[in-house]
Amino acid sequence: MYLKKKRLKINIKYIAAFLISLCLIIFISISAVEYTTSKSKDIDDCLACHEDSELQMESGTKQISVFVNPELYKKSVHGSAECSDCHLNYNPDEIPHSKNSKAVECSTCHDDLKGIEHSVHAKTECVDCHGKHDIMPVKETQAESSANCLSCHKKKSITQFSSSIHSKKGVKCNDCHGDGHQVKKISRNQITDLCGKCHNDSKMNFKGSIHHSAIKDGNKNKNTPVCTDCHGSHKIVTSKFKIESEACMKCHLDEKLFPGEETGSAKFVAQYKTSVHASIGKGGMESAGCTDCHGDHMIQSPDDPKSSTKRAQLVETCGKCHADVVANFKKSKHGKELINNNKDAPTCSDCHGEHNIQATLSSDEFSKLNIANKCISCHEKSKLAEKTKEGNDEMVIDFKNSVHYKALLKGDMSSATCSDCHGAHEMDKPDDPHSRVNRNNIVSTCGQSNCHSSELAEYSGSVHDISQSEKENPNVPTCNTCHGNHIILKADEKENKLSYSKGIVQTCSDCHDSRVINEKYDIKTKQVETFKESIHGIYIQFGDEKAANCASCHGTHNIRREDDPQSSIHQSNISKTCGQTDCHPNASVNFVKGKIHLDPKSKDSGFIYYVSTFFKYFTFTILFSLFLYIVLDLRSKIRERKRPKSENNDE
Numbered sequence: 001m002y003l004k005k006k007r008l009k010i011n012i013k014y015i016a017a018f019l020i021s022l023c024l025i026i027f028i029s030i031s032a033v034e035y036t037t038s039k040s041k042d043i044d045d046c047l048a049c050h051e052d053s054e055l056q057m058e059s060g061t062k063q064i065s066v067f068v069n070p071e072l073y074k075k076s077v078h079g080s081a082e083c084s085d086c087h088l089n090y091n092p093d094e095i096p097h098s099k100n101s102k103a104v105e106c107s108t109c110h111d112d113l114k115g116i117e118h119s120v121h122a123k124t125e126c127v128d129c130h131g132k133h134d135i136m137p138v139k140e141t142q143a144e145s146s147a148n149c150l151s152c153h154k155k156k157s158i159t160q161f162s163s164s165i166h167s168k169k170g171v172k173c174n175d176c177h178g179d180g181h182q183v184k185k186i187s188r189n190q191i192t193d194l195c196g197k198c199h200n201d202s203k204m205n206f207k208g209s210i211h212h213s214a215i216k217d218g219n220k221n222k223n224t225p226v227c228t229d230c231h232g233s234h235k236i237v238t239s240k241f242k243i244e245s246e247a248c249m250k251c252h253l254d255e256k257l258f259p260g261e262e263t264g265s266a267k268f269v270a271q272y273k274t275s276v277h278a279s280i281g282k283g284g285m286e287s288a289g290c291t292d293c294h295g296d297h298m299i300q301s302p303d304d305p306k307s308s309t310k311r312a313q314l315v316e317t318c319g320k321c322h323a324d325v326v327a328n329f330k331k332s333k334h335g336k337e338l339i340n341n342n343k344d345a346p347t348c349s350d351c352h353g354e355h356n357i358q359a360t361l362s363s364d365e366f367s368k369l370n371i372a373n374k375c376i377s378c379h380e381k382s383k384l385a386e387k388t389k390e391g392n393d394e395m396v397i398d399f400k401n402s403v404h405y406k407a408l409l410k411g412d413m414s415s416a417t418c419s420d421c422h423g424a425h426e427m428d429k430p431d432d433p434h435s436r437v438n439r440n441n442i443v444s445t446c447g448q449s450n451c452h453s454s455e456l457a458e459y460s461g462s463v464h465d466i467s468q469s470e471k472e473n474p475n476v477p478t479c480n481t482c483h484g485n486h487i488i489l490k491a492d493e494k495e496n497k498l499s500y501s502k503g504i505v506q507t508c509s510d511c512h513d514s515r516v517i518n519e520k521y522d523i524k525t526k527q528v529e530t531f532k533e534s535i536h537g538i539y540i541q542f543g544d545e546k547a548a549n550c551a552s553c554h555g556t557h558n559i560r561r562e563d564d565p566q567s568s569i570h571q572s573n574i575s576k577t578c579g580q581t582d583c584h585p586n587a588s589v590n591f592v593k594g595k596i597h598l599d600p601k602s603k604d605s606g607f608i609y610y611v612s613t614f615f616k617y618f619t620f621t622i623l624f625s626l627f628l629y630i631v632l633d634l635r636s637k638i639r640e641r642k643r644p645k646s647e648n649n650d651e
Contacts, residue, residue, distance in 0.1 A: 046083045072134035116181045149173040160235035191226045205297035244289040271356035318348045328426040368417035369408040375418040398487035446479045458557035501549035508550040530597040
């Protein structure tokens with residue numbers, strides 16, 4: 001019985017608790033419905049007037065719109081709030097509303113606005129950014145943050161953001177400036193790290209640059225560049241030409257920042273404006289600018305081993321654009337010496353300059369005369385010499401005395417300069433098979449179309465040319481064998497050994513007087529010796545400059561074998577050769593039958609051999625007889641002196 005009563009009490013408790021809960025649920029539901037209905041009624045009551053787009057009210061001396069778009073309001077984050085939640089002390093039944101009502105204070109609900117008082121937006125109203133009644137969720141607000149910012153920030157320097165690379169890539173104002181409640185001014189020292197959040201590689205490169213070193217060392221000079229100084233703050237310039245013209249030049253052409261005229265000065269940098277690179281860039285074409293040579297973010301001092309403009313590194317820097325030229329240069333004597341750290345070896349800037357780089361085809365800077373002077377300025381200083389065929393030192397500076405250099409001084413730009421013979425970048429030593437002045441190549445070098453093409457035509461097919469072509473004969477003469485390397489003189493200059501007969505004979509004798517060479521190539525020996533004993537040779541030995549020499553008969557460049565129909569000493573041409581105006585104009589056929597190179601000791605000389613032999617023995621006999629007479633006469637006088645005086649008196 002007791003148990004039954006206890007169970008009954010428990011059941012009554014459960015039933016009572018259930019009924020109480022049910023009542024609470026019903027009460028809350030009814031209250032919620034009434035609240036919703038009341039709230040809805042509150043909003044509807046307000047919108048009954050404020051949905052009028054023309055509704056206005058006085059605010060001081062101004063008329064302001066109090067229109068509320070119902071659709072936008074209901075979609076806003078405040079769509080479920082009562083108007084009176086924000087507009088305190090506004091009595092819907094009081095029309096017009098009291099003018100003493102308090103202004104809307106968002107912080108009443110939004111207590112997470114701490115820190116905004118330290119923001120640049122501290123004095124900015126919430127509605128300026130978020131709007132009034134059409135307040136959107138945070139995500140949607142952030143998506144449109146740039147547009148919201150630009151609605152207030154209308155300076156040209158800021159509105160340019162709309163067309164910037166950042167805007168195109170979806171970067172928003174708050175990505176750089178921070179959330180709207182925490183927006184602070186960005187100091188110059190913060191910019192590098194701020195930009196580096198996205199551009200980390202550029203940031204690391206910049207921190208290794210000369211620009212960042214100035215900042216790191218405590219340089220307070222506002223002209224020390226940071227990211228925004230070159231790229232801009234909102235416009236964000238990425239164009240190379242724009243950066244260089246608007247950023248680099250803006251600072252580096254300032255003579256107050258970079259005084260003087262030495263390297264690095266404003267005047268020094270200004271030379272770039274007249275360079276071939278700058279002139280090409282003005283035409284919209286791709287050209288080398290500041291960043292191409294100096295780098296973009298990792299700009300370093302030329303003294304820095306890692307600098308792209310360091311002397312030893314310039315070849316690689318220039319090679320980014322001039323790959324073919326640099327490839328040739330690296331193979332050259334200059335390039336190899338530079339690679340071997342020869343301090344005297346030239347690099348690109350030594351010839352072309354640094355900022356004032358000029359076009360090689362149209363500028364005075366690279367006129368043939370200036371090229372020669374550039375080369376001489378180095379070779380003269382270091383006293384570099386070339387070995388002649390005889391092994392003597394021929395100074396490169398002797399070029400100043402040459403017919404080529406003198407012609408250049410007179411303004412004849414058709415005359416040869418250093419690069420015409422040695423090349424511009426591919427300068428190789430003469431013993432290099434690829435060298436333009438190698439003995440196997442020098443004929444074609446001198447015979448270029450704009451130089452000595454007619455002499456090349458004469459030389460082609462000559463005995464020297466044929467011998468040169470066969471097995472690259474090391475003993476055959478080429479242009480510089482006779483004319484020299486650098487001190488090439490005019491034909492009528494007295495210092496030129498080829499201007500007078502004796503000098504020409506001596507030049508030819510250097511090769512043709514060698515028994516070794518003559519026998520090696522099956523050439524008649526004693527040609528020089530026999531010529532010197534001829535009437536022509538005798539006249540030359542006595543100083544007759546008009547006497548016939550080797551070239552008078554054999555020619556200069558078109559020297560051919562005697563059996564060659566084109567040879568000047570061929571039987572069909574010899575009378576014409578000897579009958580030249582300056583020689584024997586009346587020479588007959590019989591006149592030219594005699595031989596020039598005669599060896600009186602050889603029976604092949606015929607009558608001359610016998611006459612020579614007769615006079616040789618005759619002269620010997622006369623001299624011997626004279627000697628014998630003198631000896632006998634001397635003996636007689638000695639004997640006479642030894643005889644006693646008495647005998648002499650008796651006699």
